[in-house]
Amino acid sequence: MKRIPSNRPFFPNRSEFDKLVDGIWERKWITNQGDLVTELEKKMGDFLEVPHISFVSSGTTGLQLALKCLPEKGEVITTPFSYPATTNAIIQEGFTPIFADILPGKLTVDPAVIKSLIGPKTAAIMPVHVYGNNCDTDAIDEISGEFNIPAIYDAAHSFGARKGGKSIFGKGDFSVLSTHATKMFHTANGGFVVCKTAQDRQRIDRLKNFGHNGPNTFELPGINGKNSELHAAMGLCNMMHANAILEKRKNQWAYYRDALQKQTGIELLQLSDEAGYNGAYFPVIFKSADLCRKAIDEGVKRQIELRKYFSPSLNQLQYLDYQVCPVAESTASRTCCLPLYHEMERAEQDRVIALIASL
Numbered sequence: 001m002k003r004i005p006s007n008r009p010f011f012p013n014r015s016e017f018d019k020l021v022d023g024i025w026e027r028k029w030i031t032n033q034g035d036l037v038t039e040l041e042k043k044m045g046d047f048l049e050v051p052h053i054s055f056v057s058s059g060t061t062g063l064q065l066a067l068k069c070l071p072e073k074g075e076v077i078t079t080p081f082s083y084p085a086t087t088n089a090i091i092q093e094g095f096t097p098i099f100a101d102i103l104p105g106k107l108t109v110d111p112a113v114i115k116s117l118i119g120p121k122t123a124a125i126m127p128v129h130v131y132g133n134n135c136d137t138d139a140i141d142e143i144s145g146e147f148n149i150p151a152i153y154d155a156a157h158s159f160g161a162r163k164g165g166k167s168i169f170g171k172g173d174f175s176v177l178s179t180h181a182t183k184m185f186h187t188a189n190g191g192f193v194v195c196k197t198a199q200d201r202q203r204i205d206r207l208k209n210f211g212h213n214g215p216n217t218f219e220l221p222g223i224n225g226k227n228s229e230l231h232a233a234m235g236l237c238n239m240m241h242a243n244a245i246l247e248k249r250k251n252q253w254a255y256y257r258d259a260l261q262k263q264t265g266i267e268l269l270q271l272s273d274e275a276g277y278n279g280a281y282f283p284v285i286f287k288s289a290d291l292c293r294k295a296i297d298e299g300v301k302r303q304i305e306l307r308k309y310f311s312p313s314l315n316q317l318q319y320l321d322y323q324v325c326p327v328a329e330s331t332a333s334r335t336c337c338l339p340l341y342h343e344m345e346r347a348e349q350d351r352v353i354a355l356i357a358s359l
Contacts, residue, residue: 004348006307008341009181010245012237020233029229032209036232040187043239047160048177049167050194052201055232056208059156059178059191061225063089065207066152066174066193067124068220069200070095074123078154079109080315080328082128086154087314095123099315101325105270107283107335108135115143124150129168131337132157132280134272137171144172152176155194159185160246162276169194179235184249184280184342185242187235190227245342246278252340252349253279259353260284265291266356282338283309284356289333295359296336304355306336 020036027035037055045053056062067076067089076090080099090097100113107130114125125144127135137153144151153171155161156178161168169175175194179187195201203220206213211222238245261268267285271277286292292308299306313332315323338352 001303002348003303004305004339004344004351005341006305006337006339007182008343009186010184010238010241010342012234012241016237016240017233020236021230024229024233031226031228033226034229034232036229036236037227040232040235040239041192043236044192047239047242048169048192048194050169052195052198054193054195054201054204054208055187055227055235056191056193056204056225057227058189059154059176059180060085060089061208061223062176062178062191062193063126063152063154064093064223065204065225066176067093067095068207069174069203070123070150072123074121075119076124076126077114077117077122078126079128079130080313080323080325081107081109081130081310081331082154082314083156083310084314084317085156086126086128087317087320090126096121097314097320098122099323099325099328101327102130102331104327104331105267106133106135106272107131107269107331108133108272109140111136111139111143114140118143118147118149122147122149124152126152126154128154128156129158129161131269131283132159132161132278133269134158134161134163134168134276136272137163137168141171150174156191157183157280158278159183159280160242160278161280163273165276168276172196174200184245184278185238187227187231187238190231190235248342249279249340250277251279252344253277253282255346255349256282256338256340256353259349260356263356265359279340281309282340283335284338285331286334286336291359292334292336295356298355298359302351302355304352305339308335309337310335
């Protein structure tokens with residue numbers, strides 16, 4: 001029986017990639033803002049409908065670069081229901097994560113809890129569009145404006161996501177997209193920082209390049225957060241298929257939803273904007289942690305990989321002081337993502353559906 005992995009990268013046509021790589025060989029230019037990086041930034045900016053965007057080495061690096069733009073250290077209010085990269089970026093930049101619990105069903109951070117946690121040490125808010133499901137940006141941006149606190153959106157999963165017909169990347173002071181190989185759209189590894197202003201974009205560009213503001217002058221204590229021409233080549237090839245990737249993923253997501261929406265023992269993700277959802281992931285919230293473990297174990301027997309994503313709740317990480325977040329803790333213990341990737345066939349989805357139906 002053919003194994004069904006939780007994820008598999010999209011691969012463009014090899015000849016498309018080879019053509020761009022041949023150009024890299026001819027120019028002998030791999031890094032430091034080459035032609036392909038510049039072209040990819042322009043095309044991604046157009047696709048996401050944003051004017052100020054910078055290609056960086058990873059989504060995590062993008063979060064760190066955005067945090068480096070903050071004027072003072074302090075506390076960053078964030079969600080406990082995310083991958084550790086969100087929290088780790090906060091810690092690595094010398095800030096303290098403060099966890100606001102999540103909304104049941106939607107799984108995004110609760111704006112009311114964010115507001116209750118704001119204090120004199122609050123330096124920023126870092127919400128996450130969980131699984132590509134938009135958080136309440138209207139409420140969060142209102143809080144950000146009321147208290148004059150920057151909002152940095154972790155939009156790692158949000159390629160192509162929209163809200164009210166508009167790109168979700170127009171929200172907040174910064175939004176950070178991941179283009180890691182496991183993401184729906186990828187550049188093998190990488191990420192993008194979307195900035196509110198041209199000045200912020202310039203600062204990100206300098207911070208990602210050791211702080212250079214001239215050949216031998218340095219304005220800021222930057223890092224090496226640049227990305228390469230080879231990664232940009234992969235991104236440009238995949239941009240040729242971006243709309244097809246989104247369309248197929250949405251169809252695959254809808255197929256799961258239609259088959260499982262009446263299944264007992266589970267809950268499905270409550271979307272904030274179904275028309276704008278990109279179909280990035282298909283999480284299933286089981287009624288109990290035991291049932292979730294049973295599903296994963298049964299998947300092993302049937303060669304179907306169900307991924308416990310996210311677990312643990314980040315407020316329970318062993319290197320942090322514990323903060324109580326009951327909704328996130330319960331959800332993390334009961335949630336896993338069903339396999340979903342571009343080449344996945346209906347027959348494979350049917351095997352996954354049969355697994356869930358058998359529990």
